[in-house]
Each structure stands twice: as C-alpha cells, then as structure tokens.
Amino acid sequence: MYFEQIKTDGLMQWSYLVGDGNEAFVIDPRLDMGVYLEKAGRAGLQITAIFETHRNEDILVGSAKLAERTGATVYRSKYEDPGYTYGTPIGEENVFTFGKLTLRPLHTPGHTLGHLSFALYKDEHAYMVFTGDCLFYGGVGRTDFYGEENLEKMTGLMHDSLFGKIRPLGDHVLVMPAHGAGSACGDGLEEMPLSTVGREFSDTAVLPPDKDAFIALYGRILHKNPAFETMEIRNLQPQGLDCVPYPPVLTALPAGARRVDIRDLFAFSAAHYPESLFIPGDLLSSYLGWFVETSDPIVLIADNVAEETIRLAVASLARQGFDHLAGIMPDGGLSDAAGNAQTLAHIxxxxxxxxxxxxxxxxxxxxxxxxxxxxxxxxxxxxxxxxxxxxxxxxxxxxxxxxxxxxxxxxxxxxxxxxxxxxxxxxxxxxxxxxxxxxxxxxxxx
Amino acid sequence: MYFEQIKTDGLMQWSYLVGDGNEAFVIDPRLDMGVYLEKAGRAGLQITAIFETHRNEDILVGSAKLAERTGATVYRSKYEDPGYTYGTPIGEENVFTFGKLTLRPLHTPGHTLGHLSFALYKDEHAYMVFTGDCLFYGGVGRTDFYGEENLEKMTGLMHDSLFGKIRPLGDHVLVMPAHGAGSACGDGLEEMPLSTVGREFSDTAVLPPDKDAFIALYGRILHKNPAFETMEIRNLQPQGLDCVPYPPVLTALPAGARRVDIRDLFAFSAAHYPESLFIPGDLLSSYLGWFVETSDPIVLIADNVAEETIRLAVASLARQGFDHLAGIMPDGGLSDAAGNAQTLAHIxxxxxxxxxxxxxxxxxxxxxxxxxxxxxxxxxxxxxxxxxxxxxxxxxxxxxxxxxxxxxxxxxxxxxxxxxxxxxxxxxxxxxxxxxxxxxxxxxxx
Missing domain, CATH: 3.40.250.10 (Rhodanese-like domain)
Known part of the structure; x- marks a missing residue:
C-alpha cells in the first residue's frame, strides 16, 4: 500500500495520494497538481480516481487538470450541486476498489450540505477516514457558510454527521482531515501530527455528544476571507497547473501594482517603499485576501528573503487565485533606493x-x-x-x-x-x- | 506538539523525535545522529532525554554521542543488563514529562528479556505507543535471539506483553514501531504507512489471543545476520557520528580490499572486476553481512550509480559497523579497464x-x-x-x-x-x- 499526505504550507491544506497494486486515488488535489503525477509515477501507480470532499472555498482545486493529465475520473457529491461544470456525482451507494483497498463515500453534511467523507477499508477492515472539512484534529469544520439563518441547522447536521457516520467506524480508525492547525476552515484546531476516531471522540469538551451543547459550542459566525468568494466560483470551472510558474523578476517597481512586502518585520519597519502592505511570506494565505482583491495587480518586494519563502509566497498567491502577479523584486532594490536618497517610508x-x-x-x-x-x-x-x-x-x-x-x-x-x-x-x-x-x-x- | 518519524532506508529502521513546549526526546537514535540535532534545533526544541527500547542488534545506536552533544540523559531498561557501559536504568515506575506530553515505560519482554515499549500520553489521554521490536505493523518482533531452548518461553512472553501491556492501552492508540516491512527483526511485516492498536489486534490470524496458537505461529528460528553479533557487542559501548563521512574516492582498486559492486545487475553481469561480490546499493544492509566480516576492508565499485544510492550504501555500511571502507570508485574505472583490455569477468x-x-x-x-x-x-x-x-x-x-x-x-x-x-x-x-x-x-x- 502506498500512502502520502501532501501538506501544502501557508494554506495548511492536506491532500492525499493513496494506492495499492498499480492504481491510486487523490483526495482534494491542490491547484498545482504536478506533485501527484510525480509521486504516483515514481511509485509505479496510475491515478484512476480523484475525489472531492466538497466544493472547496479556501483553495483552488486542480481536479479537472489532473484528470486531463491522467485520464482519471473526478468524483464529487451528488447531495448538493452548487453549479459544477465537471465531475461525476456519487453517494453512499458507490464503492471504489484500488488493489486491496476499498473506499466508501459517507454523506457528512455540516460544513456544506453535500459534504462527503471517505472511509478506507484495507482487507475489509475500516482503516482510515478522510474527513475533509468535517472532523479535524481537536475541532470541526466551520458551519457558518450558509448564513446566520442556517447556522443552527448546519451545526446540527455536523453533529449528526460526526456521531452518526464518523464515530461508528471505530476507535481504531485513523482520521485524515483536509486541514491542520492554522486553517481558516476551522477554529482552535490542535497542532497534532496524527489522530484516530477514538482519540477525537474521547474528549467530550471538544465533541459534546449532546446536540444542544454541540450547537452552543460550534454555532458561530467566523470571519470569512473575501478571497473565498472568488474561489467558490472558480472551483466550479476546470482549473489546474502542472506547477506554479516562476514570476518575472523586476528591478523597478511596476506602475499600478499593489506593493506587498514580504520581508522581515524589522527590515520593513525601518525602511520600505511608500504604500507597501506588509505581510510575512508564509502568511499571505491568511492575510492578503483581507486587503487586496484577487483581481489586483501585485508586486512582491522580497529583498533578502529566503528563496524558499519567495517560492511559497508565489505559490500561495496562485493557489488562492491571485492571478495578477506583476513580478517579484528579490534583490537589491531597497538598498539602491536608500543609496540614491529616494524617499522610503518607515513605521x-x-x-x-x-x-x-x-x-x-x-x-x-x-x-x-x-x-x-x-x-x-x-x-x-x-x-x-x-x-x-x-x-x-x-x-x-x-x-x-x-x-x-x-x-x-x-x-x-x-x-x-x-x-x-x-x-x-x-x-x-x-x-x-x-x-x-x-x-x-x-x-x-x- | 512536534512529531517526526525518521525513516532510515536500507535498514528499515524508524526512530522518533517528539517534543512539546521546548523539550524533546528521541527513541532509538541511529548511529549518525546529527539528523536529530538539526531537526530539534530548527523546531526550537532541546533534546533532554534519549530512550532505548532494547539493546539493538541490527543497527548501531548513536545514543551516547547524542547525549554528549545535547546534555540529554540516556535511559534504558532496568529489567536486563547485557553489559551496558552507559545509560540510566528505568522501569515502569518511572514517568517522564515533556510539556503536555507524558511518557511511561512498559516492560514488554519477548524480543529481548528487558525490552521496553513507551506509552505516550497527551493531555492525560493515551495517544501513541512506541513499540520498538515488540509490535510491528502486521507482525511481531522475532523471539529467537535466546536460542532454541528459550524459544517457547520468549514467544510466550511476547504474547503476554502484547495482550497484557499493549492492547489495554486502547484501540484508538497509534502504534509506532522501530521497523517497517523488510526489516530482519520480524518476518512477513506488512507494508503500511500507519496503524493503531485496534487495527493490529483486529486480525486474530496475525495476533492469535490463544497463547499456544501464538507460540505455534511465532516460535521460529530465523536466519541471523552475522553482523548482528558485532553490533550487539558494540552497542554496549558509547558510539555515534555527527554524520557519516564521505569516503575516499579511488581511481584504482586498493590491494587487499573486498570488492563490492553496487552497480546495475545487468552491468555487473556483463563486466566486472574479478572476485567482485555483487550487492545492489540499497540492499547492502540485508546481504553484506552474510558474506563479508565487519572487520574486512571494502571497496565499493559504483560506476554510473546514482549519487543518492552511493550515499545510502556508504551510510548503510557505517550504520551496521562495516568500518573499514577503503573507498569508493564512482566513475570511469570499469570503462577504462575494458578499453585497456584488462581482464574483466562476467556472469x-x-x-x-x-x-x-x-x-x-x-x-x-x-x-x-x-x-x-x-x-x-x-x-x-x-x-x-x-x-x-x-x-x-x-x-x-x-x-x-x-x-x-x-x-x-x-x-x-x-x-x-x-x-x-x-x-x-x-x-x-x-x-x-x-x-x-x-x-x-x-x-x-x-
């Protein structure tokens, strides 16, 4: 059996590539889906199926492009259709086999009405459950996307999904969610490497069996990043990139672009180009959408920022649909500007x-x-x-x-x-x- | 909480670095222990404790050197002393805390008489168990190291350890063994990424609750690699390397060294230096000890072998105590030899x-x-x-x-x-x- 959890930093999104024999499936592939092609190819696996737990709102998914590259079928929930233009609808009556592995969809509404989890059976024993945005480690998916008027209903559905569908799988079953701590799809998630059904349900303060107590705990309206609205729409249309392209490297500030400065906090405080928005490179996914439209042209100012952080920043923009990156300025601009006595700002x-x-x-x-x-x-x-x-x-x-x-x-x-x-x-x-x-x-x- | 499983290829050995707050511990560190220093340092953790599940026989451990570098204490079982010259003896009465984590030793004899497993509690719930060479995925540690005359006794102890100490921790507890499939410390292990107590004990064909059936299944004498004898002795004395040094690169065969050819099988068959022993680079740990003494001088012949494979081969030698590597020949020697019409052999x-x-x-x-x-x-x-x-x-x-x-x-x-x-x-x-x-x-x- 092959198993890999692909952690996408910044977004704290976890997707999965799982296979047996020579067949594999992917759960909730990210936009730049070349990573699954490479890993599957090296492991001698053919990706034959792609499953979406729900119409994602905090990441762009690469399902359609991955299907095009592999010939795999994309499967998504039959229980809700927000206007998909691709994918085969499935429900609990469908069963999928990959070598000795069997995957069974579970309808687990709460985060969305159509949300699916997927129970994985190995040699006919329940082994793992891919819980998407239903059950996380130390918390549950947010239930406020259908507004205040549906909050109690959606939170109640979440309770029923957890106690009616996930818990009966058994204490020994490994929980594989779509997000880790730090994601905007849940609140107060725990920083844990792994967990099991038994572990999650053992703490009744986190998962109260009483439905009213559960609704009182989780029936909350959270902040919703404006970039989510764009992604919700774009995820209905085929998307995908083999990899995120390296952007133009600029030596002068482009006219009309939002200046986003991803340097060290102290460096920014001491000197920056006027009108720059400061956001650390690894936190673009968390903060940028609150201040910048996905359609705005952007320049990343990145003097002395580690290449790894620049790449993560560039990828984070693409993965959330900020498609108008005019370029990056990784080297020298600010020192030169200071030397030439141009006006720099400070905080x-x-x-x-x-x-x-x-x-x-x-x-x-x-x-x-x-x-x-x-x-x-x-x-x-x-x-x-x-x-x-x-x-x-x-x-x-x-x-x-x-x-x-x-x-x-x-x-x-x-x-x-x-x-x-x-x-x-x-x-x-x-x-x-x-x-x-x-x-x-x-x-x-x- | 920080958690990392460090998989050492070739040996199929899994060690662990786990921490919380700013303290961390290591379970069964490998010889070249710089890897733990780097990972702990980057995560802002201080390694304060090193635990050995048992006196290892199939790998050299780096406990003593890691303790020297970090100031950590090495802890090992008080239930058996094969002649240790280092380490603090501990038993089930000892409890260790690291931030919100608690680690409790469990005496689980069977593979060895003194073998310890370690149960990890998070917020006072049992969360993981580090099972060393007691419980693997789909199998158990071999019980034949004390000879035919003790085979039934040791296998019976293994049964009692599993059903008396590991199973009661609960179905939801994650199992973290010292080896994966392919190790010589167990037989017929399953290729699985993760498992739980509930998962392992659910298959009574693999773990028969009946003690006689268990002994009938696992009371077997397996082949024992002669290199194990050397490692058993050396693991009683302080060892450790910051990293495995890159060996001399030779352009001519050194006199008196065993020629070990790690090239492609077909390349070897067609042409090799006379008297060369063929072993694929990633299988040195499995096969070399059957033919070569750990004290023999060795030269690795590696024309056109990937650098990654050469490094793994060199590390595998060091990790099993083959300390007399005269050098490697990574480039050109064989083609030149053929061109100069020297005598090459073939199979x-x-x-x-x-x-x-x-x-x-x-x-x-x-x-x-x-x-x-x-x-x-x-x-x-x-x-x-x-x-x-x-x-x-x-x-x-x-x-x-x-x-x-x-x-x-x-x-x-x-x-x-x-x-x-x-x-x-x-x-x-x-x-x-x-x-x-x-x-x-x-x-x-x-």
Missing part, C-alpha cells in the same frame, strides 16, 4: 517601556475578540480585528497625536499599520513585541 | 527459453524455504538459501557442466553467483529474470 515603533509611561494612549488592538482579556495592560484600548480593518478604517482616529497599534507579537499590528499608512495615516506607532512584550515589561507571567 | 546468463529446453540442469535455488513451492518449473533443483550459502558452499557441484542459479527475480541469484565465482567456480549460469521469468515463459499465471 514608527514604540518600545513597551515608552508605552507604559503614557497617561493617554489611544491603542488599536487588532487581535480577534476571543484573544482579548479585560486585564490586558493596554491603555485607552479600542478593538478592530485585523480581518475587519478594511471595512472599519474610519474608527481609527486620524489625529496629530499618535495612535498605538497592538497585537500579540507585533506582526499583525505591523500589517495593520502598513495598511493604514498606505491610506495616508501618519500617526501610527506599533508597540514593539506586542502584548507579549508589554506583559514581560510588566512582570506579568501568563 | 553467464541463461534465458528462460534456453533453460526450459534442458533435460538435465542442476539448479541452485537460493530463495528462502517458505518461498519455494513443489510445482515451481525448476529442473533438478537443490536448495541453499542465500543466507546459508557461505556455510554450505560445498553443496554446490564444481563440475564441467553448468550449474544454474535461481531466485525470484534474478537478483539474489546474481549475488550468489558472484560469491561463488569469487571462490573460483566457473560453471555458474544465472537464470535471467528468475522464477518470475520462467513462469511467464511457461505461461503459468500466479
């Missing part, structure tokens, strides 16, 4: 010691609501989560006096400050090291 | 079609007893398993007439023929493609 930093001495200090806290505690050592705080900043910019006072910007570590605060500065705000100071540094300076152990 | 190949037409054809079958079937299409067969060939060379007739050499694919037959040819036998013919080819030529589907 003012306030040290925790400076901040603590203030009597009046309007402070923008950009963390999420559930991170905030009443006794945080923050002066004159007002809260706008980073995800809502674009819609709520006018809540940030545009005064002569400084506005301090805070998050846990200083990273999201710098993203926020860079966004506001690009809009012309010149009164922002990022609290260096964020709340962690404030608490250390304060001697408060957490 | 005669018989095609299946030629062989089938023979009336009399003494045939040496070097497969293991359990591979042989009475109706194999083999003429005048006599059997000497490859592992026993060195001791039973005199059973191979040294006649004018050819002796045919057979295995399943032709690979082991070529190893055998090369060994015999180096002893001066000049009447050998390898049946090309082995039994598989004979059966194809015969039209017999298996």
């Amino acid at each position: 003012a930093l306030a040290s925790p010691e400076q901040y603590e001495k203030m009597d009046i200090a309007p402070t923008l806290d950009v963390r999420k609501e559930d991170e905030i505690e009443a006794d945080d050592p923050v002066i004159d705080r007002f809260c706008v989560p980073l995800q809502e900043l674009r819609e709520r910019t006018n809540e940030v006072p545009h005064t002569q006096e400084p506005v301090y910007v805070l998050c846990q570590s200083g990273e999201r605060a710098t993203v926020a400050a860079s966004y506001l500065a690009a809009l012309g705000r010149d009164n922002l100071q990022v609290i260096q090291g964020g709340l962690s540094a404030l608490e250390n300076a304060n001697g408060k152990a957490r | 005669a190949l018989a095609s299946p079609e030629q062989y089938e037409k023979m009336d009399i054809a003494p045939t040496l079958d070097v497969r293991k007893e359990d591979e042989i079937e009475a109706d194999d299409p083999v003429i005048d067969r006599f059997c000497v398993p490859l592992q026993e060939l060195r001791e039973r060379t005199n059973e191979v007739p040294h006649t004018q007439e050819p002796v045919y050499v057979l295995c399943q694919s032709g690979e082991r037959a070529t190893v055998a023929a090369s060994y015999l040819a180096a002893l001066g036998r000049d009447n050998l013919q390898v049946i090309q493609g082995g039994l598989s080819a004979l059966e194809n030529a015969n039209g017999k589907a298996r």
Whole structure:
C-alpha cells in the first residue's frame, strides 16, 4: 500500500495520494497538481480516481487538470450541486476498489450540505477516514457558510454527521482531515501530527455528544476571507497547473501594482517603499485576501528573503487565485533606493517601556475578540480585528497625536499599520513585541 | 506538539523525535545522529532525554554521542543488563514529562528479556505507543535471539506483553514501531504507512489471543545476520557520528580490499572486476553481512550509480559497523579497464527459453524455504538459501557442466553467483529474470 499526505504550507491544506497494486486515488488535489503525477509515477501507480470532499472555498482545486493529465475520473457529491461544470456525482451507494483497498463515500453534511467523507477499508477492515472539512484534529469544520439563518441547522447536521457516520467506524480508525492547525476552515484546531476516531471522540469538551451543547459550542459566525468568494466560483470551472510558474523578476517597481512586502518585520519597519502592505511570506494565505482583491495587480518586494519563502509566497498567491502577479523584486532594490536618497517610508515603533509611561494612549488592538482579556495592560484600548480593518478604517482616529497599534507579537499590528499608512495615516506607532512584550515589561507571567 | 518519524532506508529502521513546549526526546537514535540535532534545533526544541527500547542488534545506536552533544540523559531498561557501559536504568515506575506530553515505560519482554515499549500520553489521554521490536505493523518482533531452548518461553512472553501491556492501552492508540516491512527483526511485516492498536489486534490470524496458537505461529528460528553479533557487542559501548563521512574516492582498486559492486545487475553481469561480490546499493544492509566480516576492508565499485544510492550504501555500511571502507570508485574505472583490455569477468546468463529446453540442469535455488513451492518449473533443483550459502558452499557441484542459479527475480541469484565465482567456480549460469521469468515463459499465471 502506498500512502502520502501532501501538506501544502501557508494554506495548511492536506491532500492525499493513496494506492495499492498499480492504481491510486487523490483526495482534494491542490491547484498545482504536478506533485501527484510525480509521486504516483515514481511509485509505479496510475491515478484512476480523484475525489472531492466538497466544493472547496479556501483553495483552488486542480481536479479537472489532473484528470486531463491522467485520464482519471473526478468524483464529487451528488447531495448538493452548487453549479459544477465537471465531475461525476456519487453517494453512499458507490464503492471504489484500488488493489486491496476499498473506499466508501459517507454523506457528512455540516460544513456544506453535500459534504462527503471517505472511509478506507484495507482487507475489509475500516482503516482510515478522510474527513475533509468535517472532523479535524481537536475541532470541526466551520458551519457558518450558509448564513446566520442556517447556522443552527448546519451545526446540527455536523453533529449528526460526526456521531452518526464518523464515530461508528471505530476507535481504531485513523482520521485524515483536509486541514491542520492554522486553517481558516476551522477554529482552535490542535497542532497534532496524527489522530484516530477514538482519540477525537474521547474528549467530550471538544465533541459534546449532546446536540444542544454541540450547537452552543460550534454555532458561530467566523470571519470569512473575501478571497473565498472568488474561489467558490472558480472551483466550479476546470482549473489546474502542472506547477506554479516562476514570476518575472523586476528591478523597478511596476506602475499600478499593489506593493506587498514580504520581508522581515524589522527590515520593513525601518525602511520600505511608500504604500507597501506588509505581510510575512508564509502568511499571505491568511492575510492578503483581507486587503487586496484577487483581481489586483501585485508586486512582491522580497529583498533578502529566503528563496524558499519567495517560492511559497508565489505559490500561495496562485493557489488562492491571485492571478495578477506583476513580478517579484528579490534583490537589491531597497538598498539602491536608500543609496540614491529616494524617499522610503518607515513605521514608527514604540518600545513597551515608552508605552507604559503614557497617561493617554489611544491603542488599536487588532487581535480577534476571543484573544482579548479585560486585564490586558493596554491603555485607552479600542478593538478592530485585523480581518475587519478594511471595512472599519474610519474608527481609527486620524489625529496629530499618535495612535498605538497592538497585537500579540507585533506582526499583525505591523500589517495593520502598513495598511493604514498606505491610506495616508501618519500617526501610527506599533508597540514593539506586542502584548507579549508589554506583559514581560510588566512582570506579568501568563 | 512536534512529531517526526525518521525513516532510515536500507535498514528499515524508524526512530522518533517528539517534543512539546521546548523539550524533546528521541527513541532509538541511529548511529549518525546529527539528523536529530538539526531537526530539534530548527523546531526550537532541546533534546533532554534519549530512550532505548532494547539493546539493538541490527543497527548501531548513536545514543551516547547524542547525549554528549545535547546534555540529554540516556535511559534504558532496568529489567536486563547485557553489559551496558552507559545509560540510566528505568522501569515502569518511572514517568517522564515533556510539556503536555507524558511518557511511561512498559516492560514488554519477548524480543529481548528487558525490552521496553513507551506509552505516550497527551493531555492525560493515551495517544501513541512506541513499540520498538515488540509490535510491528502486521507482525511481531522475532523471539529467537535466546536460542532454541528459550524459544517457547520468549514467544510466550511476547504474547503476554502484547495482550497484557499493549492492547489495554486502547484501540484508538497509534502504534509506532522501530521497523517497517523488510526489516530482519520480524518476518512477513506488512507494508503500511500507519496503524493503531485496534487495527493490529483486529486480525486474530496475525495476533492469535490463544497463547499456544501464538507460540505455534511465532516460535521460529530465523536466519541471523552475522553482523548482528558485532553490533550487539558494540552497542554496549558509547558510539555515534555527527554524520557519516564521505569516503575516499579511488581511481584504482586498493590491494587487499573486498570488492563490492553496487552497480546495475545487468552491468555487473556483463563486466566486472574479478572476485567482485555483487550487492545492489540499497540492499547492502540485508546481504553484506552474510558474506563479508565487519572487520574486512571494502571497496565499493559504483560506476554510473546514482549519487543518492552511493550515499545510502556508504551510510548503510557505517550504520551496521562495516568500518573499514577503503573507498569508493564512482566513475570511469570499469570503462577504462575494458578499453585497456584488462581482464574483466562476467556472469553467464541463461534465458528462460534456453533453460526450459534442458533435460538435465542442476539448479541452485537460493530463495528462502517458505518461498519455494513443489510445482515451481525448476529442473533438478537443490536448495541453499542465500543466507546459508557461505556455510554450505560445498553443496554446490564444481563440475564441467553448468550449474544454474535461481531466485525470484534474478537478483539474489546474481549475488550468489558472484560469491561463488569469487571462490573460483566457473560453471555458474544465472537464470535471467528468475522464477518470475520462467513462469511467464511457461505461461503459468500466479
């Protein structure tokens, strides 16, 4: 038996290539699907089937292109059709065999109405279950995509799917979800390498058997990245790339492109091209969609950024549908600009010691609501989560006096400050090291 | 939580680096232990403990050197002392914590008398069990190291360890053994990526609950690689390498070194330096010890062999204690030798079609007893398993007439023929493609 979990960094998406004998299948292939061709080819396997657990919204899938390259059939749920233009509808009556392996679809609605999980049997024993966005490690898929009015219904369906379809497979069955900790498709997921059905259901605080308690716990509206809307539409049409192409390398800033700076936080704070949005290269998937349209032209500013990080950043853009990358600037531009005395911008930093001495200090806290505690050592705080900043910019006072910007570590605060500065705000100071540094300076152990 | 399974190819040995918070432990580190330093360092973890499941016999362990580099403590079983000169003895009363992880030793004799498994608890739930050479995927550790006279006792202990210590941990617990399929520490292991306690115990044909049935199934004497004896002794003394050094690259054959040819089988058959032993580079760990002493000087002949395979071959030698590698010859030697009309040797190949037409054809079958079937299409067969060939060379007739050499694919037959040819036998013919080819030529589907 061949088994590989393909972890796509940035998106925290896990796809799977599984085979036996000389046949293999893929679960939820990513956009740049050459990776499956290479791995299957080297293992002497022919990919004959591609399964989608649901119409994905946080990644572009490469199913159609992978099918074209391999002759495989794409299978997707018959229980819901958001307007697919490809794929063969399947349900629980369908059974698929690959050598000694058998794969059985399970209808597990909750994240979406048509969501499928797939139980894998080896020598007729249940062995693994591919749970897509139904069951994760230490959490479940979000149930808020059908709006407030359907939240209770969808969360109830999720409960029934988990306790009616997944749990009966048996404690010994390995759980293989579509996402790990850090994904926007669930909340509070646990950083764990592996898990089993028995392990997940053993903690009733995480998976309450009581349906009302379950709905109370998970019936929540979460932030939805605007880029998801684009991907939901594009995933109905054939997509796919053999690999993400290396973009043009530029030596001058292109006109009209959004400047996205993926350098080190301190390097960015000290000097950057005016109007640049700061986002660390490995976090583009998490943050970019909140500030930039997928249709916007983009230039990545990447002086002294590791090649590995640049490649991940470029791939992350493609995988979320940011298709208008004008180019990257990996080398030298900023130093030259400084040497030529061109105007560079910077972000003012306030040290925790400076901040603590203030009597009046309007402070923008950009963390999420559930991170905030009443006794945080923050002066004159007002809260706008980073995800809502674009819609709520006018809540940030545009005064002569400084506005301090805070998050846990200083990273999201710098993203926020860079966004506001690009809009012309010149009164922002990022609290260096964020709340962690404030608490250390304060001697408060957490 | 950090978790990584480090798979060492060739030996099919699986070691583990696991951590939480900023502390980590290693289970059964291999000789070249720099790999754990690098992975732990990059993950921001300090290795504070090293656990040995048992005194290993099929690999050299790097525990002592890893302890020296990290300041970690080496822990080993208190239930048996074969003469250790390092390590702190521990038993079931000891408990170790690493962040939110707890590790508890379990005394699981059978493979050895003192063998330990380690149950890992996360947030106080049993999560994984590191089973060493007790429980593998689809099989158990061999129980014959204490001789025929203790075979029933040791196999009975193995049964009690499995059903008394491992199974009670619960179906949902992940099984993390020290070896995968292909290891010489178990027999008939299954090629599986992952497994759980529930999965392993679900098949009563593999793990019979009845003790007598279990002993009947597993109470067997297996071949023991002579290199194991050396490793058993050396593993009592501190060992370890930061990495396996790249050996001298030679352009001429060194005097007095055993010639081990790791090239392609067909290349070897057509032309090789006289007296060379043929062993594929990725199978050195499996075969070399049957023919060469760990103290013998060795030269690896590797024209046109992939660099990756050369590195694996060199590492495999070091990891099993073949410390006298005079050098490698990766390039050009053989072509030059042919061009200069030096004497090169070859192995005669018989095609299946030629062989089938023979009336009399003494045939040496070097497969293991359990591979042989009475109706194999083999003429005048006599059997000497490859592992026993060195001791039973005199059973191979040294006649004018050819002796045919057979295995399943032709690979082991070529190893055998090369060994015999180096002893001066000049009447050998390898049946090309082995039994598989004979059966194809015969039209017999298996």
